[in-house]
Amino acid sequence: MKFSICILSAVAAVAYAAADSATQDQLYQTYSSPSFRMDSVDIQFRHQKNQDNPATCHRHPSQGLGKVVKTAKDYGLRVSARSGGYQSGYSSNMAVVDKKHEDFILLDLSKLNKVKVNPKTMTATAEPGATGLDLYTETIKYGLHFAGPHTARVTIGGFLLQGGMGIGSRLHGSGVDNVIGFDMITASGKTVFADARHNKDLFFAVRGGGQFFGVVTKFHLRLVPMVKKPSLVPKYDETSVKIDQIFAIFDRPQATQLLNFYGKFDPKAPKALENKVVFVVDPATNDKQYLFASVSALPFNSSTAVTKSQGKITEWYKTLPTNFATSDPTTYGGVIHGSDDSWADSDLSYYAEDVWFPVPLDPRLQKVLIKQWDKVPSALSSMALNTGTWDAPTRNALGYDRSYSLCIYSTWKRNGSAAWDAKNKAWLDETIKAIKPWTLGFYANELRPKKLNDKNYWRKCYEKDTYKTLRVTKNRWDPENIFKSL
Numbered sequence: 001m002k003f004s005i006c007i008l009s010a011v012a013a014v015a016y017a018a019a020d021s022a023t024q025d026q027l028y029q030t031y032s033s034p035s036f037r038m039d040s041v042d043i044q045f046r047h048q049k050n051q052d053n054p055a056t057c058h059r060h061p062s063q064g065l066g067k068v069v070k071t072a073k074d075y076g077l078r079v080s081a082r083s084g085g086y087q088s089g090y091s092s093n094m095a096v097v098d099k100k101h102e103d104f105i106l107l108d109l110s111k112l113n114k115v116k117v118n119p120k121t122m123t124a125t126a127e128p129g130a131t132g133l134d135l136y137t138e139t140i141k142y143g144l145h146f147a148g149p150h151t152a153r154v155t156i157g158g159f160l161l162q163g164g165m166g167i168g169s170r171l172h173g174s175g176v177d178n179v180i181g182f183d184m185i186t187a188s189g190k191t192v193f194a195d196a197r198h199n200k201d202l203f204f205a206v207r208g209g210g211q212f213f214g215v216v217t218k219f220h221l222r223l224v225p226m227v228k229k230p231s232l233v234p235k236y237d238e239t240s241v242k243i244d245q246i247f248a249i250f251d252r253p254q255a256t257q258l259l260n261f262y263g264k265f266d267p268k269a270p271k272a273l274e275n276k277v278v279f280v281v282d283p284a285t286n287d288k289q290y291l292f293a294s295v296s297a298l299p300f301n302s303s304t305a306v307t308k309s310q311g312k313i314t315e316w317y318k319t320l321p322t323n324f325a326t327s328d329p330t331t332y333g334g335v336i337h338g339s340d341d342s343w344a345d346s347d348l349s350y351y352a353e354d355v356w357f358p359v360p361l362d363p364r365l366q367k368v369l370i371k372q373w374d375k376v377p378s379a380l381s382s383m384a385l386n387t388g389t390w391d392a393p394t395r396n397a398l399g400y401d402r403s404y405s406l407c408i409y410s411t412w413k414r415n416g417s418a419a420w421d422a423k424n425k426a427w428l429d430e431t432i433k434a435i436k437p438w439t440l441g442f443y444a445n446e447l448r449p450k451k452l453n454d455k456n457y458w459r460k461c462y463e464k465d466t467y468k469t470l471r472v473t474k475n476r477w478d479p480e481n482i483f484k485s486l
Helices: 018-031 065-073 134-144 157-160 199-212 250-269 304-317 332-336 363-374 418-434 466-478
Strands: 004-008 042-044 055-059 078-082 106-108 115-118 125-127 179-185 191-194 217-222 244-253 273-281 288-296 324-326 349-358 382-387 403-412
Touching: 065 106, 065 179, 065 217, 078 157, 078 217, 115 134, 125 134, 125 250, 125 332, 134 332, 157 199, 157 217, 179 199, 191 199, 199 466, 244 250, 244 304, 250 273, 250 288, 250 304, 250 363, 273 304, 288 304, 349 418, 363 382, 363 418, 403 418
Parallel strands: 004 042, 078 106
Antiparallel strands: 004 055, 042 106, 115 125, 125 217, 179 191, 179 217, 244 288, 244 324, 273 288, 273 382, 349 403, 382 403
């Protein structure tokens, strides 16, 4: 198969200087070869000064991603990669934080999407473009699971490179706690392997800070049982595996009571329980609502502690008016597709930020969150309060253990009104400012563009010692800074 090379340009002869065109031609000649075969990857030549121009696309064979990286480096071009779903536009556009090298090569890896499971060793390999659904569909055949994204549409590359808070993270650790190795193309154009014994500095840094060091082409993953007796041959699917859960929808008057209960219950609940509160809006009435979900990350009915704790939730929610509530088990499919609807419409605008909060949940913060949610302009927006990694089982760049993550998504459909766009952006900016006193740090894979040259932003995404370690690792593996800047 061949690479598809899309050159983003206007009418090239008019819009770009001769030097730009020459550079493009030199790149084609250098990495074109009819003999090389591999899975398709979109290679885009991005002109930051002409982002609104239409694209012209050409198909060329290629000598491989390593050659592309090496060639870009030789011509003074920087390189960024995205895998699809969870990799934001900002993460793939480096000029937002850099004055120089505005033109760069963007590698779209969404077509690198193979997943291979080894049920005997309970491991898997996944390419960066594989979605959560691709991974879940293959692993659950054997009764196995990976602590992957809450939304099955999200791709593994973007999810894991920033750490990955996923389904079962409270018990099994974050996504990167369950990465046992990876293959990466570095700035030299060569592919290296990193794990706990080989290239240990990369293994630490990429798991949580992956966008700064190279292009990961394959992840090696540790899987965990989702049934009592995993199988060595395909035996299960997403509907046959049952999961203990509690799910309830509360209207605005119960918001304070819900967050009070959550703040007291969650820190003491069994690690097998993944508890979250999702702030939503009823699109029919525009009423503010709060979804409370508690899902077991252990095999169905395998833990008396889980059953007892979920019984306490049921006993509690029956004392309050609820819009809807159930204590019936769900299926594995119900868990992995739980957040899909909010991402299903392709005609949406996102302006988002994720932050970390300390445990326990401060009552003053609870009030601020409710106040800000009352102001949300779009019924398509949401916030999700998730238990973060507790007592992380491995040492990696993600950090902020024993914390909550708050995902804030300002989501709306554009209607041609600049004021409507501005209102949705302003709400998120105001919310970030309001919760600043409790914010430990930012989740690095955000959808909110940063100010030009705000290089201090990345310091806010990592713990102090971790950031220092990342800088040392960056200087070793990418001294010429062809990937994103720290």
